[in-house]
Amino acid sequence: MIEAFWEQNRTDVGKQFPGSIHKFVEEGNRFFFYDLNACLMVAVISENIIRVRLAPNGHFLPDFSYALQDFPFQPVEVTLAENETHYKISTPLISCIVTKEGFLVSFFDAEETLLNEDGFSMHWEENVQFGGYNIFSSKKIQPHESFYGLGDKAADLNLIRGRFSLWSVDAYAFERGTDPLYRNIPFYIGLQNEKSYGLFYDNSYKTHFDFGLFNTNEVNYWAEGGELNYYFIHGPHMMDVVKRFAYLTGTAPMPPLWALGFHQCRWSYYPESKLHELAEEFRKREIPCDALYLDIDYMDGYRCFTWNKAHFPDPEGMMAKLKETGFKTVVILDPGIKLDHDYPIFKEADEAGYLCRRGDDYFMEGPVWPGRCRFPDFTHPDVREWWGGHVGELVKQGVAGVWNDMNEPSVFGLGTFPNDVRHFYEGYRGSHRKAHNVYGMQMARATYDGMVKSLKNKRPFTILRSTYAGGQRYGAAWTGDNIGTWDHLRLAVQQCQRMSMSGFSFVGSDIGGFTGNADAELFIRWMQFGTFSPFMRAHSSGDTIEREPWSYGEEAETILKKYIELRYKLIPYIYSAFWEHHKFGFPILRPVVMMEQKEPTTWYRQDEFSFGDKLLVCPVLEKGATHRVVYLPKGNWYNFWNLDFLEGQKEHTIETPLDHMPIFVRAGSVIPQYPVMQYIGEKEIEELQLSVYYCEYAANSFLYEDHGDSFAYTQDIYTEKKFHYEYQAGKVTILQTQMGLHTPRYDNYRIRFIGLPVLPDRVVMNGKRTIGYTQTEEFGNLVIEFVVSKSFETLELRLPGVE
Numbered sequence: 001m002i003e004a005f006w007e008q009n010r011t012d013v014g015k016q017f018p019g020s021i022h023k024f025v026e027e028g029n030r031f032f033f034y035d036l037n038a039c040l041m042v043a044v045i046s047e048n049i050i051r052v053r054l055a056p057n058g059h060f061l062p063d064f065s066y067a068l069q070d071f072p073f074q075p076v077e078v079t080l081a082e083n084e085t086h087y088k089i090s091t092p093l094i095s096c097i098v099t100k101e102g103f104l105v106s107f108f109d110a111e112e113t114l115l116n117e118d119g120f121s122m123h124w125e126e127n128v129q130f131g132g133y134n135i136f137s138s139k140k141i142q143p144h145e146s147f148y149g150l151g152d153k154a155a156d157l158n159l160i161r162g163r164f165s166l167w168s169v170d171a172y173a174f175e176r177g178t179d180p181l182y183r184n185i186p187f188y189i190g191l192q193n194e195k196s197y198g199l200f201y202d203n204s205y206k207t208h209f210d211f212g213l214f215n216t217n218e219v220n221y222w223a224e225g226g227e228l229n230y231y232f233i234h235g236p237h238m239m240d241v242v243k244r245f246a247y248l249t250g251t252a253p254m255p256p257l258w259a260l261g262f263h264q265c266r267w268s269y270y271p272e273s274k275l276h277e278l279a280e281e282f283r284k285r286e287i288p289c290d291a292l293y294l295d296i297d298y299m300d301g302y303r304c305f306t307w308n309k310a311h312f313p314d315p316e317g318m319m320a321k322l323k324e325t326g327f328k329t330v331v332i333l334d335p336g337i338k339l340d341h342d343y344p345i346f347k348e349a350d351e352a353g354y355l356c357r358r359g360d361d362y363f364m365e366g367p368v369w370p371g372r373c374r375f376p377d378f379t380h381p382d383v384r385e386w387w388g389g390h391v392g393e394l395v396k397q398g399v400a401g402v403w404n405d406m407n408e409p410s411v412f413g414l415g416t417f418p419n420d421v422r423h424f425y426e427g428y429r430g431s432h433r434k435a436h437n438v439y440g441m442q443m444a445r446a447t448y449d450g451m452v453k454s455l456k457n458k459r460p461f462t463i464l465r466s467t468y469a470g471g472q473r474y475g476a477a478w479t480g481d482n483i484g485t486w487d488h489l490r491l492a493v494q495q496c497q498r499m500s501m502s503g504f505s506f507v508g509s510d511i512g513g514f515t516g517n518a519d520a521e522l523f524i525r526w527m528q529f530g531t532f533s534p535f536m537r538a539h540s541s542g543d544t545i546e547r548e549p550w551s552y553g554e555e556a557e558t559i560l561k562k563y564i565e566l567r568y569k570l571i572p573y574i575y576s577a578f579w580e581h582h583k584f585g586f587p588i589l590r591p592v593v594m595m596e597q598k599e600p601t602t603w604y605r606q607d608e609f610s611f612g613d614k615l616l617v618c619p620v621l622e623k624g625a626t627h628r629v630v631y632l633p634k635g636n637w638y639n640f641w642n643l644d645f646l647e648g649q650k651e652h653t654i655e656t657p658l659d660h661m662p663i664f665v666r667a668g669s670v671i672p673q674y675p676v677m678q679y680i681g682e683k684e685i686e687e688l689q690l691s692v693y694y695c696e697y698a699a700n701s702f703l704y705e706d707h708g709d710s711f712a713y714t715q716d717i718y719t720e721k722k723f724h725y726e727y728q729a730g731k732v733t734i735l736q737t738q739m740g741l742h743t744p745r746y747d748n749y750r751i752r753f754i755g756l757p758v759l760p761d762r763v764v765m766n767g768k769r770t771i772g773y774t775q776t777e778e779f780g781n782l783v784i785e786f787v788v789s790k791s792f793e794t795l796e797l798r799l800p801g802v803e
């Protein structure tokens with residue numbers, strides 16, 4: 001299909017290209033170039049971001065996007081230059097050249113390095129059937145260029161030589177190579193000549209990207225409608241590209257702290273007694289867990305916002321009881337509303353005109369779990385408000401999180417809605433061709449906003465399956481219906497990294513695989529990876545063997561528990577990495593190419609990543625693996641488990657017994673840790689543990705702390721702490737600076753200083769007070785421990801005989 005579309009359109013006589021510029025208009029930071037029909041707009045968004053739009057007939061479409069957040073206006077100094085062949089628009093950091101013949105666009109950095117250029121002119125083809133145009137953009141592939149991004153693809157991390165479509169699909173039991181999937185983000189990163197940039201084609205229609213498969217020298221993009229409208233985002237570091245993409249499309253709001261704990265799910269846990277059994281089992285076995293999920297069977301005949309009273313006679317009572325032992329309840333919602341005139345939710349939506357209609361005004365109807373359904377048009381603010389109100393009622397009953405499923409939208413038999421279904425699209429009306437890819441994120445938005453309203457000042461938790469760019473503002477994502485196979489574990493590792501690079505950090509896969517039966521080994525390896533997935537949830541389909549941490553026997557349980565406990569110990573670190581994402585747009589998971597983009601050895605690495613910037617995680621992805629090769633980026637690293645000190649910028653072979661997933665800590669790091677808790681908030685933190693990893697260079701570490709559950713952080717009530725580690729001639733110094741208004745309740749830090757070459761003569765706080773310490777040895781490495789006030793400003797460790 002795509003093939004045919006492409007071949008045909010590539011050569012079709014119907015295609016039109018721009019001619020030569022005969023008129024030029026400047027309006028503030030926007031520049032308009034005209035030939036006899038078309039108009040090209042170049043708009044400077046910031047020093048690092050330039051937007052390009054093309055109107056084939058000279059008239060731009062209304063400027064509306066679901067992806068963009070309200071980003072602040074940045075005044076930029078823009079200069080325009082013109083010569084015989086081209087115009088050049090420059091900010092202090094980048095410039096965009098538009099040729100007078102053919103409107104060819106290229107981008108350069110301040111050093112005049114070419115970053116990206118058109119392969120041939122943007123062009124279009126009238127869409128006789130639907131109106132508007134099919135639009136095309138072609139970019140040259142530079143020597144050794146690599147590509148990353150696009151949201152979710154079951155393919156290698158480096159997209160080179162791949163062709164992909166963006167069109168949300170309920171991809172049950174997808175496999176490597178299945179395309180498209182549930183989540184579609186038309187943003188990619190190019191990396192060449194040590195520099196990187198991003199391109200975000202903000203267009204919600206069905207879209208295609210070809211990275212050098214059709215023509216080895218070109219990236220080709222085409223969309224089946226809408227406007228050719230893209231943002232060029234300058235790096236040069238990939239971290240900056242992702243950060244700037246977040247400036248445009250937003251980041252995840254801070255989750256309630258409990259949402260970073262372990263979640264247990266299955267399709268389905270019922271009746272009520274089953275939930276209590278699970279809760280008791282977790283607590284009895286002392287395996288930490290924060291959330292239990294109710295899949296579709298909690299509803300009455302799969303009717304949204306109802307309860308199956310036979311199984312759940314007293315939902316409020318049940319959820320209150322679960323809460324007593326620290327369990328939050330998360331419930332699923334599907335977009336399909338059962339066509340049932342005795343069902344109040346249906347009646348309301350029907351009478352208010354909230355349900356989607358076909359081209360000829362018939363209702364959009366199709367079968368899903370409840371039987372025949374109609375579907376709310378979530379692209380209408382009134383519909384979202386109505387939906388959100390009902391979500392609010394669930395919240396009042398005690399629901400702590402909502403799971404948005406089937407929001408591609410998925411319809412049995414049809415796959416999804418037919419193209420002629422109409423949508424309000426915030427008043428910019430369109431058919432399903434235009435709204436399909438955003439439907440899921442608008443459902444999630446309705447849910448999220450409804451929760452915000454009803455929770456007052458507390459943070460909602462939502463998860464979503466389908467999204468377009470920007471969906472990270474409304475919830476976490478899980479990767480959908482995967483399979484319990486080794487290749488799927490490998491895929492999940494790639495998917496989570498790719499989503500993270502595509503602006504969507506809060507993501508996880510169904511630990512163990514949704515369908516298929518993972519054996520104990522695979523489940524353990526998956527849990528180990530899950531420990532370092534921003535969203536950590538075990539989920540499985542009802543036709544599989546049970547998938548609780550104790551389902552695989554005692555030996556497995558011990559290991560699974562060790563990793564779930566590790567997750568809880570690392571909560572303050574994980575939370576700080578989350579803050580870095582929320583506030584600054586940094587991805588939480590970072591493939592090694594983002595750490596060292598200049599090193600060719602990183603361009604194709606996809607089986608390891610850093611979580612935040614201190615921990616390098618190397619999941620074990622092969623059955624029976626007794627060891628794996630890891631690549632450690634530049635610097636020195638500690639093996640998290642045995643404290644071995646290792647040199648970076650090379651590969652190491654690490655042993656991987658079943659209870660051992662290689663994790664490395666960057667030398668010089670300060671890693672905050674909590675004691676193991678059975679659920680977030682179970683214990684007051686009496687002393688915050690900080691593990692410090694010795695090195696002989698300088699390094700900074702950060703710690704973010706806040707209330708954990710409220711929106712006070714949006715009023716600047718939080719604390720950011722910086723630990724600056726320094727080493728000089730036998731003296732280690734740690735300087736602490738703090739900013740912010742939140743005061744944690746604990747008074748002291750317990751410092752675990754790892755890897756010192758000798759015992760220090762003295763540990764001195766704030767230049768005067770000597771602090772006593774105890775010493776131990778772990779795996780032959782010296783570890784000293786001491787307690788200091790949380791408000792210390794400097795700590796000095798003087799090492800005798802070390803220069």
Ligand code: MIG
Pocket residue numbers: 266267295296332405406465480481514539540541
């Ligand atoms: O058609 O609600 O991806 O997590 O358990 C299947 C039942 C519908 C698909 C979701 C999966 C969920 C399941 N759902």
